[in-house]
Amino acid sequence: MIKSNNPKERVDILHHFNIFNYNSPLDRWCWLLRNVEYDDVISRYNNPILIYQGGQRIVFKVTDPEFGTVALKIGCYRTPQNPDGWDIERIEREIGILRQIESSYFPKNFKFEKISNDRYLILEEFIESVPLSHCMDKFQEPNNILILIKYLVTGLEIIWNKNIVHRDLKPDNILIPSNGIPKIIDLGIARSLDSTTITRHLAAGPCTPFYAAPELLRYDRKLIDKRTDQYNLGIILVQLLLKGTHPFDPTLVGGQSIPYNILSDNWYRKIFDDPQFSKMGSIASTLLGFQQYQRFRTSEMLLNEINSCLRLYP
Amino acid sequence: MVETIKTSTYIQDLVNTEPQLIRDEVKGYFGVPDLVVVGIENGKPIAIAFEAKLSNWRRAHFQAFRYKAFVNKSYVIMDDDFVNPALLQKDRFEKSNVGLLSIDHSGDVHCHYDPYFETPYSPRLGAKFNDQITNTI
Amino acid sequence: MTFEIYHQLGHRDVWSLQSIDEDQTGDGVIISPRSRSMPRVEKLGDSIKRKAIFDPQILNPKVVLKNMESYDFYPGCILPAGFDTDEYIVDSTLIAERCIDFQVRNNFRFLVIPTRFYQGMPPVDEFIENQNQQSITPFLSTVKKLGLKKEMILQLFLTGHMIKNKEYTDNLLNWITGIEGISGIYLVTELHPRQKQIRDAEFLLSLLNFTNSLYKNKMKTILGYLNSESLLLSIANPSILTIGSYGNVRIFHHSMFEISEKDLIQIPNLQIYVPTLIDWLDYPYIEIMKRKTFKSPIFFGDNKYLTKMLNPGYRGTAHNIEPHKHYYIEMSKQLRQIRTVENQNRYQEVCKIIESAKQGFSQLDEAGIDVGDKGAFLPHWLTAAKQFAEVQGWGV
Numbered sequence: 001m002i003k004s005n006n007p008k009e010r011v012d013i014l015h016h017f018n019i020f021n022y023n024s025p026l027d028r029w030c031w032l033l034r035n036v037e038y039d040d041v042i043s044r045y046n047n048p049i050l051i052y053q054g055g056q057r058i059v060f061k062v063t064d065p066e067f068g069t070v071a072l073k074i075g076c077y078r079t080p081q082n083p084d085g086w087d088i089e090r091i092e093r094e095i096g097i098l099r100q101i102e103s104s105y106f107p108k109n110f111k112f113e114k115i116s117n118d119r120y121l122i123l124e125e126f127i128e129s130v131p132l133s134h135c136m137d138k139f140q141e142p143n144n145i146l147i148l149i150k151y152l153v154t155g156l157e158i159i160w161n162k163n164i165v166h167r168d169l170k171p172d173n174i175l176i177p178s179n180g181i182p183k184i185i186d187l188g189i190a191r192s193l194d195s196t197t198i199t200r201h202l203a204a205g206p207c208t209p210f211y212a213a214p215e216l217l218r219y220d221r222k223l224i225d226k227r228t229d230q231y232n233l234g235i236i237l238v239q240l241l242l243k244g245t246h247p248f249d250p251t252l253v254g255g256q257s258i259p260y261n262i263l264s265d266n267w268y269r270k271i272f273d274d275p276q277f278s279k280m281g282s283i284a285s286t287l288l289g290f291q292q293y294q295r296f297r298t299s300e301m302l303l304n305e306i307n308s309c310l311r312l313y314p
Numbered sequence: 315m316v317e318t319i320k321t322s323t324y325i326q327d328l329v330n331t332e333p334q335l336i337r338d339e340v341k342g343y344f345g346v347p348d349l350v351v352v353g354i355e356n357g358k359p360i361a362i363a364f365e366a367k368l369s370n371w372r373r374a375h376f377q378a379f380r381y382k383a384f385v386n387k388s389y390v391i392m393d394d395d396f397v398n399p400a401l402l403q404k405d406r407f408e409k410s411n412v413g414l415l416s417i418d419h420s421g422d423v424h425c426h427y428d429p430y431f432e433t434p435y436s437p438r439l440g441a442k443f444n445d446q447i448t449n450t451i
Numbered sequence: 452m453t454f455e456i457y458h459q460l461g462h463r464d465v466w467s468l469q470s471i472d473e474d475q476t477g478d479g480v481i482i483s484p485r486s487r488s489m490p491r492v493e494k495l496g497d498s499i500k501r502k503a504i505f506d507p508q509i510l511n512p513k514v515v516l517k518n519m520e521s522y523d524f525y526p527g528c529i530l531p532a533g534f535d536t537d538e539y540i541v542d543s544t545l546i547a548e549r550c551i552d553f554q555v556r557n558n559f560r561f562l563v564i565p566t567r568f569y570q571g572m573p574p575v576d577e578f579i580e581n582q583n584q585q586s587i588t589p590f591l592s593t594v595k596k597l598g599l600k601k602e603m604i605l606q607l608f609l610t611g612h613m614i615k616n617k618e619y620t621d622n623l624l625n626w627i628t629g630i631e632g633i634s635g636i637y638l639v640t641e642l643h644p645r646q647k648q649i650r651d652a653e654f655l656l657s658l659l660n661f662t663n664s665l666y667k668n669k670m671k672t673i674l675g676y677l678n679s680e681s682l683l684l685s686i687a688n689p690s691i692l693t694i695g696s697y698g699n700v701r702i703f704h705h706s707m708f709e710i711s712e713k714d715l716i717q718i719p720n721l722q723i724y725v726p727t728l729i730d731w732l733d734y735p736y737i738e739i740m741k742r743k744t745f746k747s748p749i750f751f752g753d754n755k756y757l758t759k760m761l762n763p764g765y766r767g768t769a770h771n772i773e774p775h776k777h778y779y780i781e782m783s784k785q786l787r788q789i790r791t792v793e794n795q796n797r798y799q800e801v802c803k804i805i806e807s808a809k810q811g812f813s814q815l816d817e818a819g820i821d822v823g824d825k826g827a828f829l830p831h832w833l834t835a836a837k838q839f840a841e842v843q844g845w846g847v
Contacts, residue, residue: 222576223625225629227629291621291624291625292625292628292629293621293624293625293627293628293664293668294664294667297628297668297669297670298669301669344720344733344735375821376821376822376823379820379821380735382739383735383738383739406819406821408819409817409818409819410819410820410821411819412821435735435738435739435742436734436735436738436739437738437763438738438765438766439735
């Protein structure tokens, strides 16, 4: 019988004797109350600055003697919800992809390792930036929006050409540095189209339901390809025109929910009745094609269309 | 129906001269008439084809018209009980010069349109048919 | 978008080649191994082969018809145990290698990836899976291995059932447009049952939509085995339309590849293509039309072969050269007329042609010339055209 009332202490004792029970509500509850341990890692660095802290992950800005200013991410990959540690597959996949890429559109990965107590450590390029979700007001003019989308396509092309689909592109996963050239992050659920691995996750498959193409919401794996990411670009494009409102939002178009509206192909098309935006209607409608064949078959076609549209917005 | 037609005096009297030739299922020209009757007038053969149908006058007309490619006259002959729809379209028969007959239960033939003599509209088939019957008669 | 006119080669393919050369009736040919042995294909001039599309005709791997035996890539020829579904997947690479080798060696315009014909409407996932496994993957892998840069098109046989089912075609289009490396589709459709002229507006509209979807994806679409419905289908922006003279190259049916071509060629009645009517009529009808009011060369066309056929002494049959060469000239003339315009203008031109044909049949009727229900296909074509135009927003 463990007498400690301190959740962290309780969990540590259970781990020490290898009797932590992921199926025990009490043990799980204690686990949730504890934060990610980081002292042993962060103590190696001078003046670490906390950037983000969540239940499973903590991020600092540190100065690494080898790599310079970096983002230091410490996280737990084995959780009560996922006692087999599926998360580490996801993280390793992301690292694997980032290591293949040499591009300013993606953060550089310098280091990844598994450390004690079911934790992992990542050293990544630190990007002084704001997520798009927090600076949508900077992208209100059609010109700016199109240029942003063009950057994103150019960046995504790099992973598309490696037969990799992001699958989770959304404003939170797009960082906007001061130079305006976006960085795409969180390739955790990116999937190689050559892969036969099965992602053990929610029945509906991994994705953020508000930013998911119909085939992703249905988790029709055979249909998921690069055009799936295009759909997300379409959502983002129209969301920016709508000053942050989601184009599938029920308050705009009715329906039960955003995912419901996505599956019903019900989005706010009326925005393109506005003469200011009408020239973008074709690109948006194609990106948001319900069927994949209704989207752009190649990134070249998409970029050509964007460039043509940009010429209409001097 | 074809047998009834063959023995009908009306049909036989259509070609008033001797000798006569009556053949059924004449093949190798343009369509296959149910019956062909041939006689000689002024030393030349005159050939008449018949398409017998119970009720489908359109089909019969179509086929009877084809036979005009190699005969001089062509008739549709129908069951008297079903001839009314065809009668309503009599102008078609007149325009195409295809005869319309009907035969009742007693075997009596009624003529609703009697076509005029024409040379076959296909000289080639007409000549071919002509050669055949000339050799036969 | 303008389109090219290709001859669908078959029986007496030398007439097509002559017609293209002498009368400029086409931009190229689609070669049929069933009609022309390998040595004879290889002997064709480079200028012909460069513009030619080779149709591998592996639609039924069990069957190897006479001329096909001369090729080295038919499964029935090269697999030791003959065709066997289980072994086929393993041997499909060998077939791909040889088929590609032949096509590359002869420098045809495209590299054609053949696929199998499936009757009816098998589950779409199964259809796609089988085509990928048996054909597409082995071909694409081989191309990649050899480092070939040739433009590739995928041959596809689709039945009327498939084409008319929206969910099925959505799945097919998602699949086709997602295949990396191919730039077009060589599409052959089988509608059964059907008359010589298609009277199924739903099928025609579905085919128009399918073709147009490929066009919007900037994919080339080659529509094979076409009869005069090529005029109608032109409004969906295909890249190549085919013309073929013998019936079995104007209408596709898979059973044609189960018997030899010689057995297939019956002795049909002599028929002549009447461009105003967009249809073929038996020769005797032409004779009576001449006798009556239809003397204008515009009605029948105007070329030396027609002049010969309209001569009272003409005794030709369907196996004579004149009806075929006349058809090539007149059909290609009609197609070339409409390819000078695009989109809505082309749609309007095609509607005019269809309306003229309707009037033509009315004139025949008025003149007492009964050609049966020959013109009955025209309202269906007009319906399909109008419904397609509505979707395009062409102000119907």
